[in-house]
Amino acid sequence: MSQHDQKIDKELFRIVGVQNEEAEKLSNKSVSFWKEVFLRFSQNKLAIIGLIVLMAVILMAIFVPVFSQYNYREQLGVYNAAPSLSHWFGTDDLGRDVFVRVWEGARISLFIGITAAVIDLIIGVLWGSISGLAGGRVDNIMMRIADVLTAVPYLLVVIVLLVVLQPGLVPMIIALSITGWINMARIVRGEVLSIKNQEYVLAARTLGANTKHLIIRHLIPNALGAILVTMTLTVPSAIFTESFLSYLGLGVPAPTASWGTMASEGNNAITNAPWRLLFPALFISLTIFAFNAVGDGLRDALDPKLRK
């Protein structure tokens, strides 16, 4: 080997030993778990697009109805007008501006979706964590109740409920939550079951921790990721279900506009005024896509298998 022949300064062959200050040094800058999740999320293009779309839809839903020159129930006397500079998305058969109605509808749809998700969250987390923590017979009974609820045909329950309660916002949310929480409860239970046998939970128990301490310090922080993902994915499914029920005529009553009712009415005019179906349908799809992209992105960002 040629390197042997190279003359090396003899001075270099003095023993300097271990460089102690290096030995326990941590190389990288400290990054908290959530910061790392954020970094990973921000590298996911689809998720970022989804997030931007979502922000845009929310901002539009907040501001368009406030600042627009039209009101969503105002009849302007121009019927089924095609999209134009004065009416960007056209008007409907009663002469109302579709652009304003779409964003008014966004408010209703998002409100329904988010409220349903929050209700699912509260019931699901409570149910799932009690079931998972208690274990044994309690767990068995609680999960069988959930099973029975899922076994009842969903649409039938909703239709009966809406017929009895008269269509409206509150019955719609009740209808969505009646079985919606079960998915959340199952996921939380699964998380709790796996976390409660982790050695760090056992360690806390040997330190003398009570149940409250375990839940606040260990179970919630570690189940938060899964809960967040499930919640982000509940919103679009609630929006979709609302639209679907409204489309069947079981939605919020006129003149309130939700995307579902607008699409339903627009369906009748599909030949002469296709924009009345097109725009609400477009925004239903767009919003559902955005929520799903964000939820998937979150899931990937949280997935411990990708962590080094």
Added chain:
Amino acid sequence: MAKKLVEIKNLKQYFGSPSNPIKAVDGISFDIYEGETLGLVGESGCGKSTTGRSIIRLYDITGGEVLFNGENVHDKKSGKDLKKFNREMQMIFQDPYASLNPRMTAGEIIAEGFIIHGLYKNKKERQEKITSLLEAVGLNKEHANRYAHEFSGGQRQRIGIARALSLDPSFIIADEPISALDVSIQAQVVNLLKQIQKDRGLTYLFIAHDLSMVKYISDRIAVMYSGKIVEVGPADDIYNSPVHPYTKSLLSAIPLPDPISETKRTRIPYTHEEQDETASFHPVNDKHFVYGTEKSFQKWMNNTSI
């Protein structure tokens, strides 16, 4: 003779249905003396980890007694009594990855016991205590704000040790604390455990399957097989003159870093002989005991050269 710190009397831990239970621990008795290290060895599934977890009340025991300083541990019902006991007895876990909460910093992990017991409420005092614990395990105060995943396996295990030390216990159960670590890191952790034992006068129950490490760290060794302790005695006796055929088989299987002797190794196979209800501990000498029936014991003694 030193004082008995922990006495385990006929401890039973069954799992599953009461009609057909899995007998993970099936009536074992042993004592741990103050200041010693008792090694508990056996193969996976023999009940050694269950024993440790039963002693520290992670499971509700099926039968028997665990006495700590003469007080029955599993009797204590009031929260105050339990907390007092928690401060005396702590545990070090096997998996350096699963034993630290990934959402907490090293400082938060070490301080968890302080929060539970309402100790060192003054912020500065708490910081100082955390720093001194980190230093005791060879880390420093900069590490307090780092998250668990930023540390290497050996460093994580040392954080786990610092957590176990945080309440100043007198007795620590180390449940396979080194088996998930690399060889060079194992030595670091074992040295650290010996060092803090000397500094703080700790008593250890050291659970492991690595016999050479157990021999090195323990004063006495208990060998466990299928939920029962089959042989217990001073570490040297167990290694140099084992009596129970299972201990002999186990010892004959340990590979040594010595190629020439490895080429000549003969493994002693073990076939389990069920012992009937007359089985009990028979003394080989005043510190070395073997579990079995009178007849088996005589047979084993005849096969042993002491």
Added chain:
Amino acid sequence: MSETILKVKDLKINFKTYAGIVQAVRGVNFELNVGETLAIVGESGSGKSVTSNALMKLIPQPPGIYESGEILFNGRDLIPLSDKEMTKVRGNDIAMIFQDPMTSLNPTMKIGRQITEVILKHKKVTRSDAKNRAIELLTQVGIPMPEKRYNQYPHEFSGGMRQRVVIAIALAADPKLLIADEPTTALDVTIQAQILELMKEIQKKSNTSIIFITHDLGVVANIADRVAVMYAGQIVEYGTVNEIFYNPKHPYTWGLLGSMPDLDNKSDELLRTIPGSPPDLIHPPKGDAFAPRNEFAMAIDYEKEPPMFQVSETHFAKTWLLHPDAPEIPIPDAVARRIEGFLAKEDQVNG
């Protein structure tokens, strides 16, 4: 000198990760002769498993990158081979045994079918011939009542028995090279001893070459003919098993040998340890990667990477301590004493 079956030249493997490029294997060279066992020892992250997976081309790409090097199996380079060509090599020429016998068997398939499938894929035989061969293999790996066991599912086997089945599957197509990645780490010592005996017996019978990946020096001493010690993605010492255990030259090897207690260790002395932890392979240190943990590190170790110095015809070590200008450093006391102890015991026995 026997014939070489495998020659690895300057193998470099990188992984693209979120944090940067990890240089997992940084220029590995070794040779394996027919019928020999090479043990690759190292700690986690040393690159030993990546190296063994690379030989089977099992590195997923991406994130893995075969940066450079050749893997010559019977003279043919495996790196440029397509996936389809590799499937012929796998099983047939080279077979692998993994660490965890619980996950390397398919739980929904009977043991017998898992073995015959491999036989049928690689050999032109009838179904009944394959079955006979499978039962023969089960007998060979020491499974009692092979006819009955043939029709059982993996969950009906204990851990040690499962690892025997895994070995039977690996042997099904008569591979010339067997790569075993920590095959006994998940097993109890008594089972480990049985599996090691089995592997040696198989090797004797069919002259198979074995690459054995492990972190356990006792196991290495038991099974290896030749040993490669890996650290930070490189082989730092390479030699026959006796050379590595009785005449180690690299300070990392000293550290490994010293950190393991033997049964005669006095318990009042502390174990020798290697301070610190292995380096970050995203930014490997300049010079000798082991220098920051080496009590005998010299100034040059922090500047220039050492070459492989030749100690004997078969023994190499990558440390500047072997340079003629370096000070003479004897093997640390504790390690030297142990080696003497072993050799003395030997003399005693030999009388």
